[in-house]
Amino acid sequence: MKAQLKELIESLVFVSLEPLSLDKIKEVLEEFPEEEVEDAFLGLVESYSSNQKGIQIIQSAGGYLFSTKPEYDIWIRRLLQIERKNKLSPAALETLAAVAYHQPITQAEISAIRGVDSSHTLRGLLQKRLIKIVGRKKSPGKPLIYRTSEKFLTYFGLNSLKDLPTKEELEKILEEEQTSEEE
Amino acid sequence: MKAQLKELIESLVFVSLEPLSLDKIKEVLEEFPEEEVEDAFLGLVESYSSNQKGIQIIQSAGGYLFSTKPEYDIWIRRLLQIERKNKLSPAALETLAAVAYHQPITQAEISAIRGVDSSHTLRGLLQKRLIKIVGRKKSPGKPLIYRTSEKFLTYFGLNSLKDLPTKEELEKILEEEQTSEEE
Amino acid sequence: METADCYQVKLDVFEGPLDLLLFLIKKKKIDIHDIPIAVITREYLKYLDRKDQINLDREGEFLLIAALLIHIKSQMLLPREKDSREDEDDPRRILIDSLIEHQKIKAVSGLLKDKEEEESQRWKRSFTPPLSSPEEVELAEVSLFDLAQSFFTLMKRREQENIKLIKEKEYSLDEKMKEILDELKAKDFLDFFVYFEQQESLEEALLAFFSILVLIKNRIVVAIQEHLFHTIKVWLRKEALETKRP
Numbered sequence: 001m002k003a004q005l006k007e008l009i010e011s012l013v014f015v016s017l018e019p020l021s022l023d024k025i026k027e028v029l030e031e032f033p034e035e036e037v038e039d040a041f042l043g044l045v046e047s048y049s050s051n052q053k054g055i056q057i058i059q060s061a062g063g064y065l066f067s068t069k070p071e072y073d074i075w076i077r078r079l080l081q082i083e084r085k086n087k088l089s090p091a092a093l094e095t096l097a098a099v100a101y102h103q104p105i106t107q108a109e110i111s112a113i114r115g116v117d118s119s120h121t122l123r124g125l126l127q128k129r130l131i132k133i134v135g136r137k138k139s140p141g142k143p144l145i146y147r148t149s150e151k152f153l154t155y156f157g158l159n160s161l162k163d164l165p166t167k168e169e170l171e172k173i174l175e176e177e178q179t180s181e182e183e
Numbered sequence: 184m185k186a187q188l189k190e191l192i193e194s195l196v197f198v199s200l201e202p203l204s205l206d207k208i209k210e211v212l213e214e215f216p217e218e219e220v221e222d223a224f225l226g227l228v229e230s231y232s233s234n235q236k237g238i239q240i241i242q243s244a245g246g247y248l249f250s251t252k253p254e255y256d257i258w259i260r261r262l263l264q265i266e267r268k269n270k271l272s273p274a275a276l277e278t279l280a281a282v283a284y285h286q287p288i289t290q291a292e293i294s295a296i297r298g299v300d301s302s303h304t305l306r307g308l309l310q311k312r313l314i315k316i317v318g319r320k321k322s323p324g325k326p327l328i329y330r331t332s333e334k335f336l337t338y339f340g341l342n343s344l345k346d347l348p349t350k351e352e353l354e355k356i357l358e359e360e361q362t363s364e365e366e
Numbered sequence: 367m368e369t370a371d372c373y374q375v376k377l378d379v380f381e382g383p384l385d386l387l388l389f390l391i392k393k394k395k396i397d398i399h400d401i402p403i404a405v406i407t408r409e410y411l412k413y414l415d416r417k418d419q420i421n422l423d424r425e426g427e428f429l430l431i432a433a434l435l436i437h438i439k440s441q442m443l444l445p446r447e448k449d450s451r452e453d454e455d456d457p458r459r460i461l462i463d464s465l466i467e468h469q470k471i472k473a474v475s476g477l478l479k480d481k482e483e484e485e486s487q488r489w490k491r492s493f494t495p496p497l498s499s500p501e502e503v504e505l506a507e508v509s510l511f512d513l514a515q516s517f518f519t520l521m522k523r524r525e526q527e528n529i530k531l532i533k534e535k536e537y538s539l540d541e542k543m544k545e546i547l548d549e550l551k552a553k554d555f556l557d558f559f560v561y562f563e564q565q566e567s568l569e570e571a572l573l574a575f576f577s578i579l580v581l582i583k584n585r586i587v588v589a590i591q592e593h594l595f596h597t598i599k600v601w602l603r604k605e606a607l608e609t610k611r612p
Contacts, residue, residue, distance in 0.1 A: 008258060010237030011251035014491070015259050017266050028262045054193030058488070065490055068194040073487035075191060076198050079211045085486045090475065093482075097474035113467055123355075133348060134340040144348060147340075156478055157485035165477070170470045198489045295575060322539050323580050
């Protein structure tokens with residue numbers, strides 16, 4: 001049964017509409033002992049981590065899903081006849097970074113951090129659903145407050161916000177950058 | 184390269200929206216010798232024919248595609264049903280919006296605002312505890328009146344209903360839709 | 367049309383007003399924590415001199431920073447009392463903090479760019495076999511924005527039906543019913559559509575609609591459509607008035 005359980009989980013990850021979490025797998029496989037499900041799941045992830053497969057299991061937004069390897073991108077695009085995907089503008093990326101690190105955050109705060117008015121960029125990100133409105137700040141004018149969305153995580157292939165470097169790590173990166181530039 | 188070619192073909196079958204024929208694979212992988220592609224393809228099909236996998240390569244409508252095994256059908260259905268139920272449908276969202284901005288409100292009023300009968304959707308929202316019945320209207324027929332619930336606030340991360348974006352704010356966000364799309 | 371970020375400087379080596387400052391700081395190889403403002407303002411003015419054309423929007427940002435620099439400079443020149451909060455009060459602090467913050471954000475956006483690049487090359491299956499019992503179509507992610515948007519789109523849709531919205535006025539069904547009855551007493555009948563268009567807000571229109579429905583249901587008025595697709599006329603039932611209180 002164990003081998004079958006692994007196969008079963010494999011099919012679930014395969015058909016899932018979104019990154020599938022272990023919790024949801026357990027919920028679906030309620031008639032099986034939890035530990036067995038967990039073991040089978042770990043076995044599955046391990047078997048996919050070998051380099052012999054064209055498809056991988058990746059972690060994204062708190063769940064697992066199948067994905068192709070980046071190196072096959074050109075042929076896949078050739079098959080699907082899809083042009084290179086549009087990338088976000090530097091302004092959009094910077095605004096996203098500000099939201100990601102300072103959330104919950106208002107438009108005024110983002111503009112202050114970036115040093116330029118960010119309302120337009122913010123609108124674009126909202127349209128793309130990379131950020132979302134989560135409420136209002138209890139301050140004069142009651143401005144709307146923003147957070148990054150689930151889609152933000154999947155778009156950048158992040159499992160959670162914790163995947164981003166911490167503020168301390170960032171400071172270290174910046175220091176290194178400074179020294180290397182001087183050489 | 185042979186192993187990689189097998190992986191590459193695996194990715195192509197994986198992403199293909201329709202059964203993928205060997206001819207199409209050869210067309211996409213034009214820079215590789217035909218026999219090599221053929222060999223790799225056969226190797227791939229063979230490696231998937233073992234019973235150790237939850238997903239299989241099956242032949243359908245003149246091509247090949249990945250599929251789950253029929254015996255896992257019940258769990259797959261269970262998963263997809265759970266996933267679907269977890270999300271609010273556009274109809275549910277629209278109804279919820281009508282309640283949020285017009286509460287207290289009756290079913291007839293919601294249906295009038297939306298222009299479609301909303302009784303079914305309303306029931307669903309009631310079951311999800313996103314709205315609640317707060318009494319009856321003192322009008323003929325004494326219709327039930329609805330309000331959004333506490334759960335509604337937590338679901339959307341709101342402190343109070345006053346936190347909902349106003350029409351003006353939303354219009355500001357939406358007005359430059361065209362321009363921000365270009366980013 | 368160049369939009370919101372148009373006052374960003376776009377050169378190969380740097381971009382944006384704060385970056386200019388950062389760039390200058392790096393170029394002078396000075397410690398960010400010890401900014402000699404005079405040098406920087408001089409550099410900045412030289413930079414402006416070199417430009418043949420000045421975009422006011424763009425330079426406004428620079429001027430803002432220049433003003434900030436001058437302000438800081440003047441504050442530094444004034445004799446200051448030593449106290450424990452000195453570090454917090456140090457005007458340079460604000461600038462330094464925002465510079466560091468901005469540098470961090472820059473670093474993260476570089477990282478996000480790489481992630482985006484990699485992720486865009488990973489392909490996932492975005493479809494699933496259909497279920498035999500079709501449930502409602504689901505939505506990507508539901509946020510407050512979605513909620514508000516769906517409401518206001520709904521309103522827009524209604525708005526196009528010649529009904530204005532907004533207005534905070536409070537109406538009650540009873541008041542509206544009375545208003546309709548008064549109108550009916552004054553005229554012989556009400557043209558349903560004309561009356562509808564006279565309503566100031568969507569709420570009021572809705573209320574009018576319900577009032578009429580209630581009046582019809584209670585057999586106080588009668589609505590008659592003479593031909594298909596014709597307007598509906600609302601008539602008062604004479605006998606109803608005598609037996610029922612409006």
